[in-house]
Amino acid sequence: MSKPSPRRLADYAPIAFPAGMLLAFFVVPFGIMIAISFYHRVQGGFYEPAFEFANYERFLTAFFGGVLGFSLGLSSLVAVVAVLLAFPFTWLLVRQRRQVQVIWLVFLLSVLSLSEVIIGFAWSTLFSKTAGITNLFVALGLMDQAVSLYPSFGAVLAGMVYQAFPYTVLVLYPALSRLDPTLVEAARTLGASPFRAFFNVIVPSLRNTILATIIMVFVFALGSYLLPQLLGRPQQWTLSVLITDQAIYQSNMPFASAMAVFLVLVSLGLVGLSLLFGQREKA
Amino acid sequence: MMGTWPSRLVFACFGLFLAAPLAVVAGVAVNEKKSLTFPPEGFSLSWFGEIFANPEWFSALLASVGVAASASVLAVLIALPIAWFLWRWHAPFARIVQVLGLAPFILPPVITALGFLAFWSELGLYGEPWTVVISHGIFFVTLPLVTLTLGFDAIDGALVEAAATMGADEKTVLRTIVFPLIRPYIVSGLAFAFVLSLNEYIVAYMVVGFTVETLPIKIFNALRYGYTPTMAAVSILFVAVAAAVFGLIARFGDLPRLMGAWSPRDE
Numbered sequence: 413m414s415k416p417s418p419r420r421l422a423d424y425a426p427i428a429f430p431a432g433m434l435l436a437f438f439v440v441p442f443g444i445m446i447a448i449s450f451y452h453r454v455q456g457g458f459y460e461p462a463f464e465f466a467n468y469e470r471f472l473t474a475f476f477g478g479v480l481g482f483s484l485g486l487s488s489l490v491a492v493v494a495v496l497l498a499f500p501f502t503w504l505l506v507r508q509r510r511q512v513q514v515i516w517l518v519f520l521l522s523v524l525s526l527s528e529v530i531i532g533f534a535w536s537t538l539f540s541k542t543a544g545i546t547n548l549f550v551a552l553g554l555m556d557q558a559v560s561l562y563p564s565f566g567a568v569l570a571g572m573v574y575q576a577f578p579y580t581v582l583v584l585y586p587a588l589s590r591l592d593p594t595l596v597e598a599a600r601t602l603g604a605s606p607f608r609a610f611f612n613v614i615v616p617s618l619r620n621t622i623l624a625t626i627i628m629v630f631v632f633a634l635g636s637y638l639l640p641q642l643l644g645r646p647q648q649w650t651l652s653v654l655i656t657d658q659a660i661y662q663s664n665m666p667f668a669s670a671m672a673v674f675l676v677l678v679s680l681g682l683v684g685l686s687l688l689f690g691q692r693e694k695a
Numbered sequence: 696m697m698g699t700w701p702s703r704l705v706f707a708c709f710g711l712f713l714a715a716p717l718a719v720v721a722g723v724a725v726n727e728k729k730s731l732t733f734p735p736e737g738f739s740l741s742w743f744g745e746i747f748a749n750p751e752w753f754s755a756l757l758a759s760v761g762v763a764a765s766a767s768v769l770a771v772l773i774a775l776p777i778a779w780f781l782w783r784w785h786a787p788f789a790r791i792v793q794v795l796g797l798a799p800f801i802l803p804p805v806i807t808a809l810g811f812l813a814f815w816s817e818l819g820l821y822g823e824p825w826t827v828v829i830s831h832g833i834f835f836v837t838l839p840l841v842t843l844t845l846g847f848d849a850i851d852g853a854l855v856e857a858a859a860t861m862g863a864d865e866k867t868v869l870r871t872i873v874f875p876l877i878r879p880y881i882v883s884g885l886a887f888a889f890v891l892s893l894n895e896y897i898v899a900y901m902v903v904g905f906t907v908e909t910l911p912i913k914i915f916n917a918l919r920y921g922y923t924p925t926m927a928a929v930s931i932l933f934v935a936v937a938a939a940v941f942g943l944i945a946r947f948g949d950l951p952r953l954m955g956a957w958s959p960r961d962e
Binding site: 415416417418423426427429430431433434435437438439440441442444445448497500501504506510513514516517518519520521522523525526527528529530531533534535537538540542543544545547574577578582585586589590631634635637638642652655656659660665668669672675676679680683 | 702705706709710712713715716717719720722723730731732733772773774776777779780783784785786789792795796798799801802803804805806807808809810811812813814816817829830833836890891894895896897900901904910911914915918926927930933934937938941942945950951954955956
């Protein structure tokens, strides 16, 4: 059944409200942010209209380069680790009974919806000296005394992988659950072990999905803001932290906006790339 | 297919990984004294009572619930006409509106947060408590938009045609066919937006961080001054609320389908 095109102006009326809302409260704020990124900063936390690239020129400093490099590196590592963990997990999950799948989905969604504050607090407790996991190691005789495992790079990585894992599973879930089950059956009938069937049939046939997922998780991890602060040292602060710090504490909206615009461009470019990979698989 | 015990082992390991931090927080939340120790010393639920008895925590709870409830309704009000319009009409331009609705959720949240900060400051409304409702409503529009698009896709076109053939006008079709079929997707879209708004930190912090204390902001502020067991109790309360809401969606709806397990076009 092909759908008709709207004919009268009144037909468009229902979409006027959502379009207006998104225009006023998403497109306009975005435009203002882009404009401010070219404004001139005045000492004392204000800015005045101008058109200068000074805020973008600050990207060339070694400090910014360091933060950017660290953010991109950390997000890539989180994305790769999360997909390495989530892919086999999701593959096993989609072959479980429906009931089992539903319970896991509820659990994953509950963890995914948790506030970053709560995830950061939970991991800092798990890594703490008095209530942490090292007490368990001491009790098992693996360690001599309990220690604090944070702030550290490992703690940031663990927290961010924890945050990204449910997201990764849910991004992979549709592709894996729609995968033709006869693929594996055919491989098994021809004598492949379950592991060979997984690595030689499943993984290659979903190569583009895996790449697209890595990119999606990378963008998701770029947004992590509180975990680097709660679990890491200042050296481990990411671009998201720097943007907030400049906007709120340094009152430098123009520079914060310039960094945000840069982050938008990186994210949009990557999301476009992941859509391209995802599209190719369907063809 | 893999035997059952290796896959059980894998599930147990992942279950442990996901549950361990929450289990430790649950443990410290029932400590009798105000100390961060695990396993807990003594057992007391008084820190859960503290959420409701302590006016600071209770007002943060009320603020969070109020924001989440109104923002999720706003998100659905924005998403519903878009999803309906795309289902009813062939209108390529409406896809642009749909992409705008999906964008806030795909971009790193700090960008949307900074955009709102700039926007409300320019209007001179920075810090007004209601601005966070609009900000969250826009930020979380993606969730009901996704569930509702799935819902409209699932409507059997024959039902609508049958009703039209028998003389039902558009309003009657909407009221008697479309709305009842869409209702579960409205509810799950509301629920997703509600739970995520409840937990959201950075947009709320940038928009009203200095005037309204939502629970995540309150926990973060409290963390700076050291540990109190109430924050552990609040965390567990949030996990319980999320599990209850998603459990209800799973009980009354089709969660695997909502998560994209199959689409009606594949049939």
